[in-house]
Amino acid sequence: MAYTTDSLSPAIESVLSRFAGMVRRIGLRHGLSDGDVDEVFQEVRIRLWRARGGESEQIAAVRSSYLYRTAVSAALDVIRRHRRAREETLDADGEHTAPTATDPEQALGSSELAMQVARAIETITESRRPVVRMYLMGYSREEIAQLLGWSEAKTRNLLYRGLADLRDRLSEQGIGPEGIQ
Amino acid sequence: MTDARLQALYQQAVDARDEAERPACPAPEDIQALVAREGTERERLATLDHVMVCRACAREFELLRALRQSAPAEHRWRPATLAIAASLILAVTAGVLSLRLRTNGPAGDIVRGGTAADVHLIDAVLPAAGSPLVLRWNAVPGAISYTAEVLTPDGTVAARAQTTDTALALPDSVHIAPGTRYLWWVRASLVDGSERRSTMRPLAPAP
Numbered sequence: 001m002a003y004t005t006d007s008l009s010p011a012i013e014s015v016l017s018r019f020a021g022m023v024r025r026i027g028l029r030h031g032l033s034d035g036d037v038d039e040v041f042q043e044v045r046i047r048l049w050r051a052r053g054g055e056s057e058q059i060a061a062v063r064s065s066y067l068y069r070t071a072v073s074a075a076l077d078v079i080r081r082h083r084r085a086r087e088e089t090l091d092a093d094g095e096h097t098a099p100t101a102t103d104p105e106q107a108l109g110s111s112e113l114a115m116q117v118a119r120a121i122e123t124i125t126e127s128r129r130p131v132v133r134m135y136l137m138g139y140s141r142e143e144i145a146q147l148l149g150w151s152e153a154k155t156r157n158l159l160y161r162g163l164a165d166l167r168d169r170l171s172e173q174g175i176g177p178e179g180i181q
Numbered sequence: 182m183t184d185a186r187l188q189a190l191y192q193q194a195v196d197a198r199d200e201a202e203r204p205a206c207p208a209p210e211d212i213q214a215l216v217a218r219e220g221t222e223r224e225r226l227a228t229l230d231h232v233m234v235c236r237a238c239a240r241e242f243e244l245l246r247a248l249r250q251s252a253p254a255e256h257r258w259r260p261a262t263l264a265i266a267a268s269l270i271l272a273v274t275a276g277v278l279s280l281r282l283r284t285n286g287p288a289g290d291i292v293r294g295g296t297a298a299d300v301h302l303i304d305a306v307l308p309a310a311g312s313p314l315v316l317r318w319n320a321v322p323g324a325i326s327y328t329a330e331v332l333t334p335d336g337t338v339a340a341r342a343q344t345t346d347t348a349l350a351l352p353d354s355v356h357i358a359p360g361t362r363y364l365w366w367v368r369a370s371l372v373d374g375s376e377r378r379s380t381m382r383p384l385a386p387a388p
């Protein structure tokens with residue numbers, strides 16, 4: 001089987017598109033941008049193409065964590081590129097003030113409450129805080145356990161206590177369960 | 182206050198947070214270390230504590246996390262335990278019987294309780310002389326991982342590996358004796374906890 005010199009083998013292309021599809025599917029719940037995924041995989045293609053040394057290397061890519069390592073290094077480059085672009089935009093904007101709130105009427109009451117929640121989290125036990133934040137950002141207990149390499153029980157326990165801390169702090173400020181369901 | 186209400190308020194606070202009042206963002210490598218579980222737990226929790234209040238970092242985190250979760254895993258083939266192998270003999274025997282009965286199905290496959298979302302084996306390719314066999318199958322919507330097994334003709338599991346990918350190369354430790362009819366199959370584990378199974382197929386690379 002011979003591959004043309006200007007493209008990756010169909011086997012690698014199929015592995016890459018499965019990989020990218022899985023990344024999109026997993027990131028879907030947490031607002032991962034398709035554009036970011038495309039950018040990373042385009043970068044991966046370029047790197048694989050440059051590094052290609054014949055079929056044995058292409059098989060190595062299917063075979064090992066080589067593909068993952070390539071993808072992570074491509075992603076880190078994409079992230080650095082985005083950060084640089086963001087800084088340049090901020091510099092260019094210079095003296096411009098922050099955008100004003102879109103709907104002050106609606107923003108007032110509930111944004112004050114949101115700030116109280118954010119401040120209350122700052123005061124809870126440090127070991128429980130990151131887990132509570134992650135949960136409040138919409139990650140499931142399973143995702144938290146997996147990220148930190150914790151058991152289900154440990155994750156549940158820390159999260160439960162952290163959320164209890166948070167509710168205690170809020171009720172100390174007069175924000176009880178009844179007023180703001 | 183319900184969890185859902187807390188989540189909505191928290192995310193609103195994160196969105197409203199002023200770029201300028203945020204503490205400095207961790208390096209992209211620190212976010213990757215969090216995702217790959219490298220470094221001390223203390224360091225990783227500190228990174229997480231920032232990432233979960235910073236939309237910009239959260240976006241980078243999610244890209245790296247999704248990559249990690251989807252990575253074609255280190256294909257560690259585990260020697261199968263006898264107990265599991267024994268439990269599969271029945272299934273294999275049934276499969277071999279069906280194979281005899283239905284040799285003119287598509288690609289000689291044995292269809293076992295097929296639904297539209299079942300795993301379909303694509304092929305076992307031997308890309309070059311001396312290189313390992315690569316097993317390939319289709320992606321199943323909602324699959325979070327795939328388990329591939331190679332069985333000897335007597336139903337013993339010769340090798341088993343789990344991956345999030347839809348291709349696996351056979352390890353060097355699995356010797357495919359010429360003339361021996363190995364079988365292979367793939368099981369998909371879905372997000373909802375259910376499973377989809379492929380048919381069993383003789384492990385014979387296309388000439």
Ligand SMILES: [Zn+2]
Binds near residue numbers: 207232238
């Ligand atoms: Zn940040």
